[in-house]
Each structure stands twice: as C-alpha cells, then as structure tokens.
Amino acid sequence: MTMMWETDQRERAVLVGLAPSTRRRSEVEGHLDELARLVDTAGGIEVARMVQERMAVDPATVVGAGFAKRIGEVCRDEGARLVVFDEDLTGSQMRNLEEVVPDDVKVVDRAAVILDIFAARARTREARTQVELAQLTYLLPRLTRRWQHLSRQAGGIGTRGVGETQLEIDRRLISRRISRLRKDLKAIESSRRRRRSKRSFAPTVALVGYTNAGKSSLFHRLTRADVGVEDRLFATLDPRARKVALGEGVSAVLTDTVGFIRKLPHHLVAPFRSTLEETAEADLVVHVVDASHPSWEDHLRVGEEVLSDLGVEPAKVVVALNKMDLLDGRLSPGTAGARGDVQISALTGEGLPELRSLLRGLLLAAPDVIVLRIPLAEAELVERALSLPYRLARRFSKDTLSVAVRVTAERLEETRLMPFCVASWGPAPAGAGRRPPGSQGRGEEHADL
Numbered sequence: 001m002t003m004m005w006e007t008d009q010r011e012r013a014v015l016v017g018l019a020p021s022t023r024r025r026s027e028v029e030g031h032l033d034e035l036a037r038l039v040d041t042a043g044g045i046e047v048a049r050m051v052q053e054r055m056a057v058d059p060a061t062v063v064g065a066g067f068a069k070r071i072g073e074v075c076r077d078e079g080a081r082l083v084v085f086d087e088d089l090t091g092s093q094m095r096n097l098e099e100v101v102p103d104d105v106k107v108v109d110r111a112a113v114i115l116d117i118f119a120a121r122a123r124t125r126e127a128r129t130q131v132e133l134a135q136l137t138y139l140l141p142r143l144t145r146r147w148q149h150l151s152r153q154a155g156g157i158g159t160r161g162v163g164e165t166q167l168e169i170d171r172r173l174i175s176r177r178i179s180r181l182r183k184d185l186k187a188i189e190s191s192r193r194r195r196r197s198k199r200s201f202a203p204t205v206a207l208v209g210y211t212n213a214g215k216s217s218l219f220h221r222l223t224r225a226d227v228g229v230e231d232r233l234f235a236t237l238d239p240r241a242r243k244v245a246l247g248e249g250v251s252a253v254l255t256d257t258v259g260f261i262r263k264l265p266h267h268l269v270a271p272f273r274s275t276l277e278e279t280a281e282a283d284l285v286v287h288v289v290d291a292s293h294p295s296w297e298d299h300l301r302v303g304e305e306v307l308s309d310l311g312v313e314p315a316k317v318v319v320a321l322n323k324m325d326l327l328d329g330r331l332s333p334g335t336a337g338a339r340g341d342v343q344i345s346a347l348t349g350e351g352l353p354e355l356r357s358l359l360r361g362l363l364l365a366a367p368d369v370i371v372l373r374i375p376l377a378e379a380e381l382v383e384r385a386l387s388l389p390y391r392l393a394r395r396f397s398k399d400t401l402s403v404a405v406r407v408t409a410e411r412l413e414e415t416r417l418m419p420f421c422v423a424s425w426g427p428a429p430a431g432a433g434r435r436p437p438g439s440q441g442r443g444e445e446h447a448d449l
C-alpha cells in the first residue's frame with residue numbers, strides 16, 4: 001500500500017532541538033517553530049519534532065547515543081530523508097549521527113538550511129559571491145564526512161590513506177577558492193562604495209529587521225516599487241534602493257536589506273557584511289519589528305545586537321512596530337528605541353504618515369543640514385540656490401523658495417547665500433507648492449535628488 005507521504009514532493013524533515021538546564025522548553029520550541037519555517041522556505045516539510053532534555057551537549061552526537069538511535073527510528077517511521085538540528089554541528093558530529101540513521105537520510109544543521117535558502121535566492125553577482133564564500137567557509141571544517149566512503153577502503157593493499165589524501169587535496173582547493181572569492185568580494189565592495197559616493201548627496205534611510213518582519217512590504221508601500229513580497233523567511237537577499245517622497249518636498253533613498261535571524265553563526269554573517277554596510281552608512285535606520293509575533297521583543301533584541309555590532313548609533317534608529325492590523329489592541333512597549341516607536345501596518349498603510357513625518361523631521365534636523373529661504377524676487381540668488389549640490393529638499397511658496405542642503409559655510413559664503421539661512425525647515429508657508437513663472441518643467445519635488 002502506498003503511503004500518503006510518498007505522493008508529497010517536498011523533502012520530509014525531522015527537526016531536533018536541545019533543551020539544556022539553562023534554557024526554557026518554551027524557548028526551544030520557539031526556535032524549532034522558526035526552524036520549521038526555514039525548512040518550509042527551503043522546500044521541505046516538518047513531519048516530526050524531537051527535543052532532548054539533558055544537562056550538557058554530548059560531544060559525539062549532541063543529543064546522546066540513545067536519543068540518536070530514536071531519531072533514526074522516527075526517520076524510518078515517517079519516511080523522512082532529512083534530519084535538521086537547531087544546534088551547530090561539527091563534522092565529526094554529523095558523521096556520527098549519519099551512522100545511526102538510515103543510509104538515505106541526510107543530517108544537517110540550521111546554518112546549512114539558511115545557506116540553501118541563500119543559494120536559491122541569490123541573484124546579483126555580489127550576492128552569489130557572498131553565498132559561495134559562506135558555503136565554502138561552512139564546508140571547510142566539515143569535510144571529514146564527505147570522504148568516509150574512501151576511508152572505509154583503508155584496510156586493503158593499495159588503498160591506505162586514500163581518503164586522507166583526497167581530503168587534504170579538497171581542503172587545499174577550497175582554501176584557494178575562498179581566497180579568490182574574498183578578493184572578488186573586495187573588488188565588488190569597492191565598486192559599491194563608488195556607487196554610494198555618487199548618491200551621497202541624497203539622504204539615505206535603511207530598512208532593517210528580523211526576517212519576515214515586513215520590510216519588503218513596507219519598502220513597496222513607501223516607494224511603490226514593483227518588488228517581490230512573500231510570506232517567507234529571507235525573501236530579500238539582494239539589497240534594493242529606490243527614491244521615496246517623505247512629504248513637504250523632502251526625498252530620500254530607501255534601502256531594503258537582508259533580514260536578521262537568531263542563532264546565525266558569525267561565519268555566515270561575515271560574507272554579507274558588505275551588504276549590511278548600507279545600514280551602517282545610512283543617515284537613518286528604520287528597525288522594522290513584527291509586533292504580532294509572540295517573540296517580537298526577542299526579535300527586537302536580536303536586531304539591536306546586530307546593529308550594535310555594525311556600529312550603528314542608537315540615536316539614528318527609528319523602531320517601526322509593523323503588522324498592527326493583526327492586533328486587536330495597541331502596543332505600548334516603552335523600550336522600543338532611543339527615539340520611541342511608530343506603530344504601523346505596511347499592508348493597510350496605517351501609521352505611514354506618522355513614519356514619513358518622523359523621518360522627514362529627523363533628516364532636516366541633522367547638524368550638517370542648512371536651510372535657506374530666499375525671496376523669489378531675487379532671481380539670481382534663486383538660481384544659485386537651485387544649483388547647489390547635495391540638496392535634500394526644496395519647496396516653493398507664494399513669495400519664497402525654501403531649500404535644505406548639505407553644504408559648507410565656506411561654499412555658502414562664496415555664493416553669497418549665508419544671509420538667507422533660517423533656523424529650521426518648519427511648516428510650509430502659506431501658498432507653498434506654487435511655482436514661480438519659468439520654473440515649470442523642473443520635475444516633481446520628490447525627484448529632486
């Protein structure tokens with residue numbers, strides 16, 4: 001008789017977690033829920049979940065010999081072809097575990113699943129280089145299990161040491177490839193820096209947050225860009241940048257980045273550091289948090305740790321509590337960020353005017369921004385102001401032109417515009433939005449970047 005699961009094309013997986021005495025069982029279950037979503041994103045399906053409670057990690061099999069045998073039995077019963085551990089596995093641990101499960105069952109850890117997702121979603125040359133570097137860095141210390149079929153031949157004449165020799169050859173080849181990829185990545189990073197410098201005149205806002213927090217949905221809502229939005233982990237891998245209008249003539253470049261996740265090993269983060277540099281160099285950072293998730297505070301903490309590691313100043317971080325449409329009441333976290341928080345819904349648009357207003361105010365209040373207000377009657381001075389580089393915003397009223405620029409005092413002196421400096425951008429004067437004669441055709445205000 002054919003089992004129902006034999007008609008399912010997805011790879012059937014058994015998830016395994018470890019609950020030491022220092023960790024609550026509910027926390028372990030939460031991590032396994034996330035691991036199940038990772039497996040689903042990678043194209044698999046959870047068919048069983050096993051949690052081992054023990055005082056410490058077993059150095060040979062993580063979960064102990066007896067529990068490892070039970071894993072093999074569950075794989076046979078459920079028709080599973082994959083065992084995924086929520087803990088990092090060494091090469092020897094993988095080899096020991098594969099010896100006690102059926103021959104056609106693979107044993108991997110959380111990092112391997114994430115790498116598989118990364119490999120499937122990488123599109124640009126930079127992302128593909130980063131993924132390959134991360135894969136090889138992950139594989140290098142785990143090569144011992146790859147050649148166990150050759151090491152079993154070591155008992156016969158003419159075959160002694162073949163496995164070890166091949167292993168050393170592979171290590172050498174992989175090490176050379178890693179070195180080459182690192183050089184390629186440095187060249188790509190230099191090209192990225194040059195591109196960033198060309199658009200440095202425009203203020204930048206980076207979207208960051210836990211994976212599946214709704215960053216891509218918010219990016220689409222704010223920029224109206226035609227980008228893919230999926231209810232999957234790591235739906236965005238390649239960074240995207242688009243212009244966004246923040247109102248009152250203020251525009252910025254909005255960047256969407258790869259999502260954060262718990263228990264992501266350092267060797268996986270390092271190759272993607274160049275992508276995350278967009279965050280470190282942004283004028284403002286919007287930390288998007290899924291407020292409907294039971295562990296949203298934990299997700300917020302993970303994001304804050306990553307931002308701290310990147311050297312992002314807390315003062316330029318705005319926390320956006322997303323998916324408020326899924327909640328019956330309002331949240332009042334009180335500890336959501338140095339500048340407070342904004343409650344939004346990227347799906348319905350709730351709270352987005354408040355977010356735009358907050359970002360606009362913070363950008364214009366930056367210490368290196370100078371605001372000029374020039375009478376339209378001074379035609380020559382108006383032309384000088386409009387020709388200034390590094391312009392953040394402009395706004396016409398009935399009698400004046402307001403311009404926010406990043407420019408040195410020396411340059412202002414040269415253009416004789418210093419006397420027209422004002423304290424702040426402020427609200428739009430009466431008649432704002434009207435253009436003087438001859439100014440038509442300059443383009444929409446939000447395109448003045």
